[in-house]
Amino acid sequence: MTKKPLTGAELNQLAAGLNQMSRNLWWCWNQEAQDLFYKLSPRGWQNMFHNPVAVLREVSEYELRVHLQEPGFADNVRTVLNEFDAYLKDAGTWAHKHAPQLHKNPVAYFSAEFGFHESLPISAGGLGILAGDHAKSASDLGLGFVGVGLFYREGYFQQSIDSNNWQTEFYNPVHPENVPLEPVLKADGTRLVCTVEIGMNAVDFQVWRVNVGRVPVYLLDTNLPQNEQHFRDLTTRVYGGDSTTRIMQEILLGVGGVRLLRTLGIEPSTFHMNEGHAAFLTLELIREKMAAGKNFTEAQALTKKECLFTTHTPVEAGHDRFSADLMNYAMQRYLSLLPVKFDEIVALGRVEAGNAQELFCMTVLALKLSRAANGVSELHGQISREMWQHLYNVPVEKVPIGHITNGIHLMGWMKGSVRQFWRKKLSDNSNGEAKLFREKFGNDWAAAINHADFWEKMTNPEFVSDEELWALRYKLRRELIEFARRKLLLQNQRLTQGDYIRFDHLLNPDALTIGFARRFATYKRAPLIFQQFENIVKLCHDKQRPVQFIFAGKAHPRDNDGKRFIQQIIHLSKHSELAGNLVFLENYDIHVARQMVAGCDIWLNNPRRPLEASGTSGMKASCHGCLGFSIMDGWWREGYDGTNGFSIGVDSHSSDVEEQDRVDSANLYQTLTEQVVPMFFSRDSQGIPREWLKRIRRSMATLVPQFTTDRMVKEYANKFYLTK
Numbered sequence: 001m002t003k004k005p006l007t008g009a010e011l012n013q014l015a016a017g018l019n020q021m022s023r024n025l026w027w028c029w030n031q032e033a034q035d036l037f038y039k040l041s042p043r044g045w046q047n048m049f050h051n052p053v054a055v056l057r058e059v060s061e062y063e064l065r066v067h068l069q070e071p072g073f074a075d076n077v078r079t080v081l082n083e084f085d086a087y088l089k090d091a092g093t094w095a096h097k098h099a100p101q102l103h104k105n106p107v108a109y110f111s112a113e114f115g116f117h118e119s120l121p122i123s124a125g126g127l128g129i130l131a132g133d134h135a136k137s138a139s140d141l142g143l144g145f146v147g148v149g150l151f152y153r154e155g156y157f158q159q160s161i162d163s164n165n166w167q168t169e170f171y172n173p174v175h176p177e178n179v180p181l182e183p184v185l186k187a188d189g190t191r192l193v194c195t196v197e198i199g200m201n202a203v204d205f206q207v208w209r210v211n212v213g214r215v216p217v218y219l220l221d222t223n224l225p226q227n228e229q230h231f232r233d234l235t236t237r238v239y240g241g242d243s244t245t246r247i248m249q250e251i252l253l254g255v256g257g258v259r260l261l262r263t264l265g266i267e268p269s270t271f272h273m274n275e276g277h278a279a280f281l282t283l284e285l286i287r288e289k290m291a292a293g294k295n296f297t298e299a300q301a302l303t304k305k306e307c308l309f310t311t312h313t314p315v316e317a318g319h320d321r322f323s324a325d326l327m328n329y330a331m332q333r334y335l336s337l338l339p340v341k342f343d344e345i346v347a348l349g350r351v352e353a354g355n356a357q358e359l360f361c362m363t364v365l366a367l368k369l370s371r372a373a374n375g376v377s378e379l380h381g382q383i384s385r386e387m388w389q390h391l392y393n394v395p396v397e398k399v400p401i402g403h404i405t406n407g408i409h410l411m412g413w414m415k416g417s418v419r420q421f422w423r424k425k426l427s428d429n430s431n432g433e434a435k436l437f438r439e440k441f442g443n444d445w446a447a448a449i450n451h452a453d454f455w456e457k458m459t460n461p462e463f464v465s466d467e468e469l470w471a472l473r474y475k476l477r478r479e480l481i482e483f484a485r486r487k488l489l490l491q492n493q494r495l496t497q498g499d500y501i502r503f504d505h506l507l508n509p510d511a512l513t514i515g516f517a518r519r520f521a522t523y524k525r526a527p528l529i530f531q532q533f534e535n536i537v538k539l540c541h542d543k544q545r546p547v548q549f550i551f552a553g554k555a556h557p558r559d560n561d562g563k564r565f566i567q568q569i570i571h572l573s574k575h576s577e578l579a580g581n582l583v584f585l586e587n588y589d590i591h592v593a594r595q596m597v598a599g600c601d602i603w604l605n606n607p608r609r610p611l612e613a614s615g616t617s618g619m620k621a622s623c624h625g626c627l628g629f630s631i632m633d634g635w636w637r638e639g640y641d642g643t644n645g646f647s648i649g650v651d652s653h654s655s656d657v658e659e660q661d662r663v664d665s666a667n668l669y670q671t672l673t674e675q676v677v678p679m680f681f682s683r684d685s686q687g688i689p690r691e692w693l694k695r696i697r698r699s700m701a702t703l704v705p706q707f708t709t710d711r712m713v714k715e716y717a718n719k720f721y722l723t724k
């Protein structure tokens with residue numbers, strides 16, 4: 001039977017639906033939605049950071065109509081649009097039941113970075129990724145939630161490596177019309193513009209809205225013609241410039257963010273500061289209250305009731321500190337609106353109010369003006385209590401900083417091929433276990449995959465057999481190796497034909513593949529494993545039991561030590577006996593991260609304990625069957641149980657840094673050679689590593705459902721958002 005061609009009205013409706021959906025990041029965690037855009041322009045999809053908005057701009061109206069007339073395609077579009085619509089309208093979410101009051105008075109979540117997707121590079125690393133995942137889960141849970149951040153026109157830098165193996169940075173301007181952003185308009189259709197006092201000036205800013213499923217995230221942008229050039233440039237780059245830029249960005253975020261919410265008529269019940277960058281919002285809340293007649297003491301007490309603070313690092317440099325001179329320079333006009341002496345304001349950011357030597361610290365300001373504060377893992381909560389004890393003068397255990405362990409947005413991180421694998425599994429009629437799930441969850445397989453019961457089934461070979469799991473691992477490893485080969489080809493220009501052949505054979509699909517990718521902050525000790533260089537060479541060259549390494553990561557533009565780490569590793573990858581067994585992939589971002597956590601067998605994490613407050617990249621590995629291999633720091637201390645991955649060293653550390661590096665590198669090598677490598681290569685007559693697969697099953701069952709932002713956001717709601 002041939003179907004009737006679609007009418008013009010139907011075509012317009014579907015095209016409009018696609019356009020609308022492209023401007024909602026819901027597609028980030030919906031494979032079928034991404035597939036539609038991929039089909040419209042496979043190369044455009046690949047070359048433009050998998051960005052539906054850019055694809056739709058590239059495909060002409062005529063071409064889109066032709067596709068929509070193809071049998072099947074229109075049906076797929078309709079199915080996805082219906083799902084999207086149902087998602088937006090769902091009135092049966094977790095929050096409808098457990099947190100309905102937040103719909104009227106939402107949580108306002110302030111963060112200097114948000115990492116949503118590779119097409120919108122406005123995040124420098126884990127902090128931003130966490131903020132993005134927090135927003136996605138808030139949406140899934142139906143939480144009353146708005147995000148506030150900055151729109152960085154040039155985003156975070158793109159990394160390339162020069163002929164000295166030195167990282168160089170370049171910036172691709174992000175054009176708002178090419179990414180999933182919408183201008184925020186007034187009722188009359190003109191741009192909404194708000195104002196904030198910076199230095200001696202009144203600086204205007206406009207606003208972009210990112211639709212993250214059901215929740216809006218507002219990004220502030222000072223790039224307006226009426227502003228002086230240096231204020232137009234204020235929001236150009238993530239953490240760009242010096243401390244003057246930094247404090248001015250933070251005034252915009254904190255003070256400007258509150259002004260924006262008031263202008264939009266949003267009355268938050270809680271202001272959640274994700275890291276100290278946003279802490280100036282407390283001053284604006286105090287200002288508002290004093291303008292309404294409260295005195296300074298009352299205004300502080302009321303502000304404190306509204307605010308919540310999450311601290312993210314024990315690393316000193318991660319806590320912004322400003323001199324009183326800089327504060328005076330950057331905030332003179334703003335502070336003139338506050339009927340409070342300058343010294344009293346500066347005192348809010350000092351541990352010892354009267355100590356003129358002490359710099360103003362954003363963390364101190366946030367701690368003093370929040371009703372609750374938390375670190376991001378159990379150990380980090382403890383370390384933070386020790387770190388800030390002097391602010392409270394109470395015994396360490398009484399310091400009012402708790403913890404909520406970080407997580408990841410599972411559906412957003414799970415690779416497409418893995419989602420398809422589980423989806424197929426769940427719809428398999430011959431599988432009794434799958435049938436039970438269908439009875440419980442109906443066709444809502446996303447709900448099934450998010451459920452702890454689903455992952456518990458992983459220990460049951462009747463649900464998924466060793467053979468299937470091992471085949472999945474091979475598929476993912478090969479996908480990563482092919483991704484890496486392609487990327488290495490592109491990274492190395494002016495290739496000879498011989499190089500092409502060499503690159504096409506780089507990396508071994510049978511080898512134990514160890515991944516390391518994150519920011520190259522020195523405490524993460526990227527080159528630690530190569531302290532045992534001779535031994536690692538031997539491991540890599542073992543013909544029966546080959547091991548290989550894939551590294552990636554960016555160093556902060558001003559972090560020369562981090563850049564030296566990169567240089568060292570690339571040098572080894574090209575000019576040592578490890579060439580061919582070690583590669584470095586340039587320009588680490590969310591996309592590279594997803595390929596790596598899915599395809600590697602082992603996810604290496606060797607920070608200098610206790611400096612990794614939580615870490616999240618390892619959480620992204622578990623659902624793909626990649627095992628954690630980590631120092632007992634951050635989340636791994638809570639996740640590791642002896643059966644679901646591998647640990648490096650013990651649950652303590654030395655105060656002597658060099659000693660610790662030595663001990664950790666020895667432990668790392670010992671566990672690698674005594675446990676990891678033998679277990680991976682211990683195969684039965686069918687060539688299957690049964691013990692290894694047992695660990696994968698345990699890691700899926702115990703880690704995946706626990707370390708999600710679904711669990712984390714519920715915890716924030718129950719502990720903090722819903723209590724005052």
Ligand SMILES: *Cc1c(COP(=O)(O)O)cnc(C)c1O
Binds near residue numbers: 125518590616
């Ligand atoms: C997950 C992620 C991070 C954070 O990794 P950590 O292990 O917490 O350091 C940083 N950058 C990107 C692109 C990520 O996806």
